[in-house]
Amino acid sequence: MRPTCFALLLLIAATAARAAQPAAEPAPQIPHMSHEQALAHLQKERLAVTPSNLVNPLLSGDAETVEALLSAGVDANDTTDMPKPALRLAMSACARKLETARILTVIEVLLAHGAKVNEAAPSELSPLMVAAQHCPAPVVRRLLRAGADLKFKTSLGISPLSMAFITGNLDAAEALIEGGARLSPEAAAKLLKDHQDDARRVALVKKAQGK
């Protein structure tokens, strides 16, 4: 009885959300759970309440299980039991060619549970950095709306925008430039080397230099 009730509520909530927001990108359906619902879901999936159990659902875009683990008490920013922080790992899911909507839903769940968008450790990659490599433009835009740092650089001086160009993810590059990312002349020259024939890339690099 309860799950049906829950699903119904979700449907109503989702419809309401859709009606309220006539945006170009459909708002993801966020599976909110109470503590009890979360524990019931985890029992059904036979999962313990431990951060490392986030890895699989994050990489497969299973927002319900992510929600269940976080609602049951797992810290969205754990790094003791997790190989990488959850939001960063969620971005790796883009490389698996998951549906964009599913990744967006997972992001909403993580943000709702306080996942940090910008990481501190200098030798680690930020979620935006990973998104620049693998993710479609809507995912990049969502991170920017959440305050992701465009000026982040790796220890070797690669910014998210440079990274998007290096990996050839021009959709992401465009989203980053629209969000205000810019290139130094040094970076622009390196990114155009051997790519003068690629009209879209040349135009984007120009735009990113404010030309």
Added chain:
Amino acid sequence: MTRCIALVLLLAAPVAAAKPPKVPQPLSTEALILHAKAAVGDGTADPARDLAPLLDRLRTTTVATEQRDLIQAIEALGRHDGANPAAVKAYLREAAPPVLFSVARSKTDGLVRCDALMLLRTLNVRPQVLDEAIALAAADTSPDQRAIRFRGKLLAQWKENQPPNDEPPPPSATGSSAKEKAALDFLRRQHERVSADNLGQAASRADAEVVAALLDAGIDPNSTLAAGMSPLSFAAGAGCVFDHASLAARLATIDVLLQHGADLARKENNGSTVLISAVDCPLPVAEKLLAAGAKVDAGSEKVSPLEWAFIKGRWDIAALYVAHGARMSKAVIDKLFFEKPSDPEKLALIRRATTPTAAKKK
């Protein structure tokens, strides 16, 4: 009815099995081997008690398969380059040859006789013992003489190629020094396994006391562990990533390994060196390794320690390596950095790294 009988039988069987046999049966060869391996594995081995029965059985049995199993077991326990306690190796090196000679002289299976001879090489017996084996093989007139004589030639060749001063140390009177006994007692009390793998684990979590005891118990400080790694690369590398020991404990562990002869110049299987591993550690680890004589230019084919420090964003360690003379060409730096940092201190370090040292060391 049949069901009932079966049930009674089922209940009776374990009771019967649980009763100790009145006459003690001699242990099977397989059981002897398992017992010896277990005793060595958990660090409780007393050679005279746990290993002598293997040699006695090898002397008395005439079953070729048992002889072969026993020879293989002695090889596994006593190989001179293996990770077992020194007392075990020393005991087998001294006590096994007479038995192996009797097998080699016997009329048993030719391949078993060959294995008995080649085991002398694995145990790294003294040159005089090797000479005896070589003479024995050369004088063989059995139907297997071709195979036996060939093994004799292999032993002679091996003996010739041995470095001259590589004679194993003479065994102490007890077969085990007081230090080793104390170390084994300590490890037993701590429930620590006496194995090279455990040395890696203790080094990783920077447990200096256990590391010292394992080394005193005869585990090789330069053992090759999982993924071809050395104990030192666990203590001064991987351990810094996965374990959160205090810096003092880590430095003490590295000291113990170095005092026991851990090789600072070793290249890991992945080509990495100790100053590359140390980039994952707090700065004082790299300082200690350099003070102990690690070479700042010793890198893998792909990357130097300095390059790796830059890649990992460890500016403190990069500065240390540059201060010790590590240098990179401007071309390599340009390739390495997509964009150079804007921080003036970092830029100054990069400039120093590309400036040739005043006095070039030879």
